[in-house]
Amino acid sequence: MPRAPQISLLEDHLGYWLRMVSNHVSHAFSQKVAGQDVTVAEWVVLRTLFATGTTTPSRVADEMKMTRGAISKLVDRLLAKDLVSRRSSKEDRRWQDVALTPSGRALVPRLAALADENDAEFFGALSDDERAALERILKKIVRQRHMAAVPVD
Amino acid sequence: MPRAPQISLLEDHLGYWLRMVSNHVSHAFSQKVAGQDVTVAEWVVLRTLFATGTTTPSRVADEMKMTRGAISKLVDRLLAKDLVSRRSSKEDRRWQDVALTPSGRALVPRLAALADENDAEFFGALSDDERAALERILKKIVRQRHMAAVPVD
């Protein structure tokens, strides 16, 4: 009598390894930015505003693939920390213009440096070829699955 | 005249791409297992119990790198769904023996099939070489950063 068919193992899945590495990388980064009193989600908003200038919650939500409600709360927190400003647009008062404050603008390069540091910590031991391969493969998946609104590279 | 030195871009970081892909993969998987009324964290517990047999919350916490409090709540939910059982160990009544119930045991292969499906969806379009490279690089990082207690491969 044959044994019951084997089911696939947790570790057989690339998704498993990807999640493990990604969770560690993100967790380490969140520890680093916590020292600047921001969260990872807040960092992404700040970085988006830095790149795009004044924008609206809807556009941020689209770019970050989050709901408007979620962005609303994030922006509330960033307002409380005086890192962004928010006010009604003159053209259409349904819109809110969200922008970095001077202290928000000053903070972004510091956070970017932490991101550099974090990347070096996790990927620095890879060879140039390995890093290039990883980047290429990840971007290929992003492209095929139409994941991003962003990729400006 | 060269322009002012740029700060690193969000998209310059491998961590950024890794997180983007991983989030999408995990999100898609969570949608799939939600159809079986379980979450991803619950799935990992079930899969661990399937592999190791009866164990204790502490050991699960160690393997999953979570706190005992978090595991306690997860096990509560799994108990409520009749997917695991929990009772004091006879040897040392501080310990709790946690094990799959028959319905928990029956569910694991169905969830494993969903994991297979999800992996195929995201990584199926890669070449064999690309998949192998991705796996090798991720495991190298896991090894170097001492991420896992698990890797039985």
Added chain:
DNA sequence: TATTGTTATACTCTATAACTATA
């Protein structure tokens, strides 16, 4: 009526710390 945004509600995930039971 359609759109932008906020608020209310809820649930998962996770941590820390206080607490209980057992040894």
Added chain:
DNA sequence: TATAGTTATAGAGTATAACAATA
């Protein structure tokens, strides 16, 4: 006193849906 586990509390992240303001 030390260990296993639970519970209380809290906060991030996220979603859905109800709502308000504006067009």
